[in-house]
Amino acid sequence: MRDLLSTANLSRKEFEDILRKAAALKADRRVTNELAGRSVALVFLNPSLRTRASMQVAVFELGGNPVLIEPGSTSWSIEYRDKIVMDGNKTEHIAEFVRVLSRYVSAIGVRTFAELKDWEYERTDPVLHAFAKYSNVPVINLESAMHHPCQAFADMLTIRERFGSEKKRVLMTWAWHPKALPMAVPNSFVLAAAQCGHELTIAHPAGYDLDSDLMRQATEHAEAAGGSIRVTNDPHQGFDDGDVVYAKSWAPASFYGRPDVGHHASLRHDWIVDSEKMSRTNDGIFMHCLPVRRNVIVTDEVLDSSNSVVIDEAENRLHVQKAILAALVK
Amino acid sequence: MRDLLSTANLSRKEFEDILRKAAALKADRRVTNELAGRSVALVFLNPSLRTRASMQVAVFELGGNPVLIEPGSTSWSIEYRDKIVMDGNKTEHIAEFVRVLSRYVSAIGVRTFAELKDWEYERTDPVLHAFAKYSNVPVINLESAMHHPCQAFADMLTIRERFGSEKKRVLMTWAWHPKALPMAVPNSFVLAAAQCGHELTIAHPAGYDLDSDLMRQATEHAEAAGGSIRVTNDPHQGFDDGDVVYAKSWAPASFYGRPDVGHHASLRHDWIVDSEKMSRTNDGIFMHCLPVRRNVIVTDEVLDSSNSVVIDEAENRLHVQKAILAALVK
Amino acid sequence: MRDLLSTANLSRKEFEDILRKAAALKADRRVTNELAGRSVALVFLNPSLRTRASMQVAVFELGGNPVLIEPGSTSWSIEYRDKIVMDGNKTEHIAEFVRVLSRYVSAIGVRTFAELKDWEYERTDPVLHAFAKYSNVPVINLESAMHHPCQAFADMLTIRERFGSEKKRVLMTWAWHPKALPMAVPNSFVLAAAQCGHELTIAHPAGYDLDSDLMRQATEHAEAAGGSIRVTNDPHQGFDDGDVVYAKSWAPASFYGRPDVGHHASLRHDWIVDSEKMSRTNDGIFMHCLPVRRNVIVTDEVLDSSNSVVIDEAENRLHVQKAILAALVK
Numbered sequence: 001m002r003d004l005l006s007t008a009n010l011s012r013k014e015f016e017d018i019l020r021k022a023a024a025l026k027a028d029r030r031v032t033n034e035l036a037g038r039s040v041a042l043v044f045l046n047p048s049l050r051t052r053a054s055m056q057v058a059v060f061e062l063g064g065n066p067v068l069i070e071p072g073s074t075s076w077s078i079e080y081r082d083k084i085v086m087d088g089n090k091t092e093h094i095a096e097f098v099r100v101l102s103r104y105v106s107a108i109g110v111r112t113f114a115e116l117k118d119w120e121y122e123r124t125d126p127v128l129h130a131f132a133k134y135s136n137v138p139v140i141n142l143e144s145a146m147h148h149p150c151q152a153f154a155d156m157l158t159i160r161e162r163f164g165s166e167k168k169r170v171l172m173t174w175a176w177h178p179k180a181l182p183m184a185v186p187n188s189f190v191l192a193a194a195q196c197g198h199e200l201t202i203a204h205p206a207g208y209d210l211d212s213d214l215m216r217q218a219t220e221h222a223e224a225a226g227g228s229i230r231v232t233n234d235p236h237q238g239f240d241d242g243d244v245v246y247a248k249s250w251a252p253a254s255f256y257g258r259p260d261v262g263h264h265a266s267l268r269h270d271w272i273v274d275s276e277k278m279s280r281t282n283d284g285i286f287m288h289c290l291p292v293r294r295n296v297i298v299t300d301e302v303l304d305s306s307n308s309v310v311i312d313e314a315e316n317r318l319h320v321q322k323a324i325l326a327a328l329v330k
Numbered sequence: 331m332r333d334l335l336s337t338a339n340l341s342r343k344e345f346e347d348i349l350r351k352a353a354a355l356k357a358d359r360r361v362t363n364e365l366a367g368r369s370v371a372l373v374f375l376n377p378s379l380r381t382r383a384s385m386q387v388a389v390f391e392l393g394g395n396p397v398l399i400e401p402g403s404t405s406w407s408i409e410y411r412d413k414i415v416m417d418g419n420k421t422e423h424i425a426e427f428v429r430v431l432s433r434y435v436s437a438i439g440v441r442t443f444a445e446l447k448d449w450e451y452e453r454t455d456p457v458l459h460a461f462a463k464y465s466n467v468p469v470i471n472l473e474s475a476m477h478h479p480c481q482a483f484a485d486m487l488t489i490r491e492r493f494g495s496e497k498k499r500v501l502m503t504w505a506w507h508p509k510a511l512p513m514a515v516p517n518s519f520v521l522a523a524a525q526c527g528h529e530l531t532i533a534h535p536a537g538y539d540l541d542s543d544l545m546r547q548a549t550e551h552a553e554a555a556g557g558s559i560r561v562t563n564d565p566h567q568g569f570d571d572g573d574v575v576y577a578k579s580w581a582p583a584s585f586y587g588r589p590d591v592g593h594h595a596s597l598r599h600d601w602i603v604d605s606e607k608m609s610r611t612n613d614g615i616f617m618h619c620l621p622v623r624r625n626v627i628v629t630d631e632v633l634d635s636s637n638s639v640v641i642d643e644a645e646n647r648l649h650v651q652k653a654i655l656a657a658l659v660k
Numbered sequence: 661m662r663d664l665l666s667t668a669n670l671s672r673k674e675f676e677d678i679l680r681k682a683a684a685l686k687a688d689r690r691v692t693n694e695l696a697g698r699s700v701a702l703v704f705l706n707p708s709l710r711t712r713a714s715m716q717v718a719v720f721e722l723g724g725n726p727v728l729i730e731p732g733s734t735s736w737s738i739e740y741r742d743k744i745v746m747d748g749n750k751t752e753h754i755a756e757f758v759r760v761l762s763r764y765v766s767a768i769g770v771r772t773f774a775e776l777k778d779w780e781y782e783r784t785d786p787v788l789h790a791f792a793k794y795s796n797v798p799v800i801n802l803e804s805a806m807h808h809p810c811q812a813f814a815d816m817l818t819i820r821e822r823f824g825s826e827k828k829r830v831l832m833t834w835a836w837h838p839k840a841l842p843m844a845v846p847n848s849f850v851l852a853a854a855q856c857g858h859e860l861t862i863a864h865p866a867g868y869d870l871d872s873d874l875m876r877q878a879t880e881h882a883e884a885a886g887g888s889i890r891v892t893n894d895p896h897q898g899f900d901d902g903d904v905v906y907a908k909s910w911a912p913a914s915f916y917g918r919p920d921v922g923h924h925a926s927l928r929h930d931w932i933v934d935s936e937k938m939s940r941t942n943d944g945i946f947m948h949c950l951p952v953r954r955n956v957i958v959t960d961e962v963l964d965s966s967n968s969v970v971i972d973e974a975e976n977r978l979h980v981q982k983a984i985l986a987a988l989v990k
Contacts, residue, residue, distance in 0.1 A: 031367040037691040049405040060395040065720040075709040085955040092951030103975035291422030295415040315433035361697040379735040387699045390725040621752030625745040645763035
């Protein structure tokens with residue numbers, strides 16, 4: 001493992017080692033020296049609470065120095081296209097940006113959302129891969145257009161804390177949101193749940209399919225790990241006897257390049273997670289990556305219940321990221 | 331003492347312990363380990379120089395790691411209202427924001443100015459209290475709508491450095507300013523000066539009264555500490571034989587919700603602190619929390635005189651905040 | 661040496677000591693304790709990648725604590741004029757800004773670009789000198805209107821790494837750019853190259869002369885160090901047999917105060933650095949301070965060639981800044 005771009009290419013052992021190390025770091029939280037004397041660049045092209053805070057704390061607790069960079073704000077705007085004549089509004093090419101940072105720091109974390117402009121381009125995660133291409137030091141994906149592996153690790157650790165390493169009935173359910181959002185979180189959750197061998201249901205309205213390549217990869221992982229994936233367009237079905245309910249809104253491929261399109265209002269009522277739905281689960285836990293729109297994605301009643309583990313997920317971001325940093329930085 | 335929201339509820343001993351510890355830390359300035367291995371979140375909803383810089387240095391000098399968060403800019407915008415359907419422009423609820431941070435850090439400092447929109451709402455310091463409500467770790471008020479206790483401690487330390495712990499004749503005088511400003515600094519100064527038993531005069535134009543509850547609290551403290559408070563609408567009277575002159579502009583309750591209202595131009599000349607006024611004091615010191623508008627609040631001549639202690643006040647922010655952090659974080 | 665405002669007033673020994681110390685710190689990169697327990701303020705009035713990142717890493721690797729301040733954004737807007745009535749849109753006077761910071765930190769780095777509004781004013785570097793005037797701690801110029809000494813040191817170290825301390829044939833060549841840019845980099849490079857005794861050619865279009873005082877200073881340094889300076893308006897001539905080619909766009913004095921003026925399109929083709937030009941050098945290296953506009957200032961072919969040392973220059977910013985901090989902070 002050189003970079004952490006997604007969990008897709010991790011071996012079973014690599015995947016498990018991160019979770020095991022994270023649990024150990026959580027159980028004995030103190031400052032260690034894996035990053036002593038090292039700086040880590042944290043490049044934010046988008047806002048963030050959990051990632052900004054938890055990565056800074058993670059680097060510090062490993063003895064290192066977090067260096068925050070906000071291109072287009074505190075730093076220069078970045079050009080990603082090759083062989084371009086840079087006479088427009090972009091100031092610095094990614095080739096220089098990353099190669100320079102690589103000289104200062106021992107790892108680079110990067111956060112970059114999908115712009116929802118061009119599906120065929122963005123589905124390849126071009127910004128993330130440009131960072132990885134030019135970097136001489138490990139690159140950690142802190143959420144890209146298509147993946148959010150740190151979140152997925154935190155989610156898997158949270159499930160394991162509640163249920164041990166048993167395979168569980170897990171629902172990833174779409175929810176209505178006032179804005180069109182990227183697919184990174186559902187993609188990475190689906191992949192990681194498949195890699196853990198869970199019995200996974202993905203529920204979303206018709207036309208909201210996740211990327212077909214991603215689904216193929218997840219299916220292969222599920223088969224290899226003894227799990228399963230089924231997809232439904234029914235907002236209710238997946239709750240029955242579920243152990244885990246993960247809610248997340250996303251925009252389908254068809255929304256890309258259409259800035260004015262939104263989710264149909266008729267979907268709103270059907271897809272919110274409420275107590276009635278949760279009552280049909282097997283005393284299931286409620287998960288969300290946060291930030292969450294209260295009473296839009298999920299009701300206050302569910303979010304504030306003892307079955308809600310959203311704060312644990314957020315805390316676990318810290319511990320898995322410490323494990324990832326410790327594994328990647330030599 | 332669990333949080334530091336204002337000085338109002340501190341016992342005499344708690345108040346004195348902060349000042350004594352701050353003086354000791356100033357006398358022997360070096361890195362210690364009260365916060366070794368700990369991170370402290372510094373949440374800024376408004377700009378800041380002294381607070382941003384001095385809190386970062388304070389946390390570092392105690393061995394800890396400052397983590398800066400700017401909601402609405404580097405982080406998500408925050409919803410404070412309970413039971414709200416979050417389908418507007420706010421991305422994250424304070425309940426999640428604070429509970430997540432509480433897992434990463436050992437204390438949370440928060441800076442949030444009054445918006446001057448709704449007096450009855452803002453006078454209760456709702457943002458600050460929402461942080462305190464949801465936090466599992468100590469919350470430190472780095473200036474809220476109604477209080478600025480770190481400034482008040484720094485001010486009291488500065489007075490004590492000049493005069494020892496004797497009770498002095500202290501004037502808090504309003505000044506004209508091109509913008510309407512919150513009351514946090516005069517509120518906290520008045521409270522703390524009362525708690526220290528000073529002989530306090532508050533001078534402001536008619537109609538610029540501080541909050542009646544705040545004045546009642548301050549009066550009780552003054553009585554308990556053997557001091558006194560009088561209020562005058564005369565811009566000159568309070569200078570006579572004064573030991574301490576503290577200038578500060580604020581907007582009265584009547585300005586809240588009226589964004590176009592400003593201070594009457596006729597007040598400008600009468601209320602500026604100049605050498606003539608200072609000459610009537612008992613060789614008094616000039617104080618201001620900074621930033622200060624030169625030749626608007628106070629003349630260059632007074633601000634640059636040897637009786638001006640504004641830089642000492644700013645320096646003392648560092649030392650009192652170190653004392654506060656050391657007292658709160660266990 | 662108390663501050664580092666430019667290299668102009670450094671003695672030969674001071675100049676050489678910085679380069680020697682930087683090379684030693686680069687050869688043995690690890691955390692040391694020159695800044696143990698010390699904080700350093702890094703004040704950014706403009707965006708930055710290399711400076712922000714490398715200064716944070718530099719302070720950390722010397723054992724210290726970097727404190728970033730962005731006036732007008734995270735901090736208050738600054739008034740620089742003396743004896744001003746501050747009733748406009750500036751919130752804090754530089755006198756207070758700097759004197760307060762001086763109490764918290766052991767050095768202040770400041771980044772402030774030319775605004776290209778008023779040549780006679782800006783050529784005196786008024787912002788930088790205001791910082792130095794009010795500071796009680798060393799001030800380090802992280803690029804001002806007229807100087808960028810940290811870059812010049814990094815450039816000289818880079819030349820020395822390639823060629824030893826021999827005197828070389830060095831070309832500073834102007835290039836076309838879509839925007840009018842300040843002169844700080846060419847000024848400081850020219851000065852430093854003269855101080856190192858190189859055989860320097862400055863090539864720029866007619867009317868693009870550098871400041872006459874700067875040129876006089878540089879000429880005196882060149883003579884003292886056994887070097888030379890010639891100026892040409894020919895975009896080709898300086899490449900012949902050159903060892904070092906440094907490309908940089910700048911706006912001449914005549915552009916100041918004329919926001920709509922730009923470089924004539926006819927200059928674009930003539931002044932780009934391409935392989936044909938580089939082929940006429942003595943296997944010369946290509947240098948640029950970054951960020952660089954690809955295929956505008958220089959072609960991809962040159963920038964990506966093995967003779968391009970732009971990433972080394974950027975890395976060397978770190979090492980020279982560590983040397984400067986270690987030299988200035990006592």
